[in-house]
Amino acid sequence: MITFSSLWETMKKKGISTYTHREKHEISSETIHHMKHNKSVTLTKLNELCNILQCEVWEIIKYEKDK
Numbered sequence: 197m198i199t200f201s202s203l204w205e206t207m208k209k210k211g212i213s214t215y216t217h218r219e220k221h222e223i224s225s226e227t228i229h230h231m232k233h234n235k236s237v238t239l240t241k242l243n244e245l246c247n248i249l250q251c252e253v254w255e256i257i258k259y260e261k262d263k
Contacts, residue, residue, distance in 0.1 A: 199258050200231040203245070206255045212248070221248050 217223035230237050245256055
């Protein structure tokens with residue numbers, strides 16, 4: 197399963213909140229909800245997040261073996 201656990205750690209390190217994503221970078225509440233619940237988002241959105249956070253994709257998503 198792909199999870200966004202790395203995203204929250206990266207955001208915390210960089211001092212960026214979900215509020216900042218919504219208001220300044222126009223990331224929708226729906227997209228944030230999907231990430232909080234480890235649901236799929238587009239590659240375009242992952243690319244946008246990498247640009248915003250100035251990071252690599254592995255700093256946003258993580259593969260965890262299914263239980």
